Amino acid sequence: MGLRQDIDKEGAIVIPVFNEEKNLRATVEEIRRERITWDIITVDDGSTDGSRELLEKLPVTVISHPVNLGYGAAVQTGLRYAVAAGYGTVVLMDADGQHIPSEIPNLLAALEKGADIVIGSRFLGSSAGYRIPFLRRMGIKFFSALAGILGGTKIYDVTSGYQAMRRNVAQFLAEEYPVDFPDAEVIISLGLKKFRIAEIPVQFRRREHGVSMYSNPIRAFYYPFKSILASFIVLLRIIRGKN
Amino acid sequence: MSFQAKIIITAMALVNLVFIMELLRKKKLSESYTLLWLFVIGAVIFFTWAAQFLSSLTRFFGAIAPVSTLTLLSLLFILVMLIFFSMKIYKMERRIKELVQRLALDNAKRNQHITP
Numbered sequence: 001m002g003l004r005q006d007i008d009k010e011g012a013i014v015i016p017v018f019n020e021e022k023n024l025r026a027t028v029e030e031i032r033r034e035r036i037t038w039d040i041i042t043v044d045d046g047s048t049d050g051s052r053e054l055l056e057k058l059p060v061t062v063i064s065h066p067v068n069l070g071y072g073a074a075v076q077t078g079l080r081y082a083v084a085a086g087y088g089t090v091v092l093m094d095a096d097g098q099h100i101p102s103e104i105p106n107l108l109a110a111l112e113k114g115a116d117i118v119i120g121s122r123f124l125g126s127s128a129g130y131r132i133p134f135l136r137r138m139g140i141k142f143f144s145a146l147a148g149i150l151g152g153t154k155i156y157d158v159t160s161g162y163q164a165m166r167r168n169v170a171q172f173l174a175e176e177y178p179v180d181f182p183d184a185e186v187i188i189s190l191g192l193k194k195f196r197i198a199e200i201p202v203q204f205r206r207r208e209h210g211v212s213m214y215s216n217p218i219r220a221f222y223y224p225f226k227s228i229l230a231s232f233i234v235l236l237r238i239i240r241g242k243n
Numbered sequence: 244m245s246f247q248a249k250i251i252i253t254a255m256a257l258v259n260l261v262f263i264m265e266l267l268r269k270k271k272l273s274e275s276y277t278l279l280w281l282f283v284i285g286a287v288i289f290f291t292w293a294a295q296f297l298s299s300l301t302r303f304f305g306a307i308a309p310v311s312t313l314t315l316l317s318l319l320f321i322l323v324m325l326i327f328f329s330m331k332i333y334k335m336e337r338r339i340k341e342l343v344q345r346l347a348l349d350n351a352k353r354n355q356h357i358t359p
Contacts, residue, residue, distance in 0.1 A: 043347070063351040065343050077344045081351060179340065 011038045011089035013104070014078035016071055018045040020095040021054055023208065027093075028058045031101040041081055042095070045074040051095075069179065075161075076177035083167065083174045090170045092163045096207045099162045103202040107164035115198035117169045117190060119155055120162035125201035139224060143184040146228070150235050151191025155199050159183045162202060169195055178230060181223050185230040192238045244294065244309055252291045256284045283320065290316070 013031060017024065028040060040060040044052040046068035055062045063077055075092060082090045091107060093099040103120055110118040122132070123140075132140075140159055148154040165173075172193065178185050190197055263280045266272040272280075290297050290313055301312040 061351060061355070063347045065347050067339075067343055069340050069343055073340050073344065077347055080344065081348055084348070179336075 010087070011091065011108075012082045012085070012087040013038050013040045013091045013093060014075065014082055015040060015042045015060075015093055015095045016045060016074035016078060017042050017047060017051050017055065017095045018068065018071070018074065019047045019049045019051060021047070021049045021051045023097045024051060024054055024095055025058065027095050027097055027101075028060055030097075031104075032059070034101045034104065036101060036104055038091070039087075041078050043074040043078040043081075045069055045071070072177050072179045072182045075182065076174060079170045079174040079177065083171050087170075088167050090165050090167070092161060092165070094161050098204050098207050100203050100205060103162070104164070106200060106202060107162070110198050110200045111164050111166065113198070114196060116195040117163060117165040117197050119157060119160050119187075119197065119199045120164075120202035120204075121155075121157035121160055121199045122202070122204050123156040124199060142224075143227060143231075146231055147184045147187040147191065150231055151188035153187065153191040153197045155187050155197060157199065158187050162204075180219075181227055181230075184227050185234055188231050189234045189238070192235065244291070244297075248310075249291050253288055256287045256291075260284050287313075 013036070015027070020027075024042075031040060042055050042058075042060045042062055044055055044062060044064045046065045052062070052064055061081075063081055065074065065077065069077075078092075079090060089108070089111065091104055093101075093104075099120070107118045107120055140157065143158045144154070144156055147158050169190065172190070172195070173186065187197065260281070263272065263277055263284070267274065267277045294309070297309045297312060300316075301307075301309045304312055304315060306312050306315065
């Protein structure tokens with residue numbers, strides 16, 4: 001891609017966006033209020049609600065998918081941009097306001113301690129009280145166990161999209177990233193590739209506007225089957241040296 | 244198989260042949276897929292009229308009626324085609340994703356040069 005490869009900038013915050021018009025401005029403004037000066041790279045994944053137009057007015061880099069590709073593809077596009085632009089560290093966060101920017105320094109501090117990637121967890125320490133529906137919580141527990149068994153790394157909040165990663169991890173994920181429901185699959189893949197994964201407690205907020213990608217019943221039904229299959233395939237590919 | 248059944252199957256195959264050729268003429272089907280369907284139509288006509296060969300196959304499969312053999316072969320073919328087309332669709336999905344991402348990244352790169 002050759003995009004400003006000569007510059008090795010400190011870090012960037014990658015935010016995938018899909019129909020988050022009502023949350024976007026607050027998210028970006030909150031990051032800036034925290035005096036985080038890193039570039040904010042937003043990837044609009046074919047929004048239909050005016051998110052893209054709003055992004056153009058905000059002090060962020062805007063990458064626009066002309067059509068909706070899915071959460072994973074948007075993350076991958078952001079990572080590809082960040083890697084090509086020479087950022088040394090990438091923070092991945094959602095646009096829906098659930099991820100609190102004041103936690104970014106904590107994620108980075110954990111990264112400094114030697115991890116390649118840090119996952120912000122809703123289920124550790126003081127964050128353990130975060131309430132999510134029972135079935136979803138059970139699903140997360142199951143995939144957490146699966147990721148532990150297959151990938152060798154026990155992560156309690158495998159579905160957390162609040163992450164900070166070093167450039168080597170961003171490079172790895174920019175190459176291949178699942179289009180939808182990346183969660184356990186990515187953790188397993190990173191674990192098998194021997195990246196050092198850390199998990200720290202972070203505070204999450206409830207989303208005020210819009211809906212989660214897990215709220216669609218068909219997708220919620222499809223999610224566990226896809227994730228189980230994908231998890232085993234990741235293992236198989238790595239065993240057979242295809243990835 | 245009765246002579247009447249053979250005529251009906253052959254007629255249906257020929258109608259399909261005309262339909263496929265028409266799709267090709269209107270550029271709604273590629274030559275490679277047309278060849279595939281021509282092969283299928285040819286196979287249907289062959290099995291319909293090669294009674295002895297079909298009977299041998301029927302005995303081999305342990306089926307009672309030749310029509311069952313034809314049905315089985317059709318099902319196998321449909322299964323193979325579905326797998327083939329699933330692979331094709333997945334390949335196209337990956338290509339589309341790659342194209343969309345490259346387009347988005349190129350646009351972002353261009354915008355960055357305009358407003359550094």
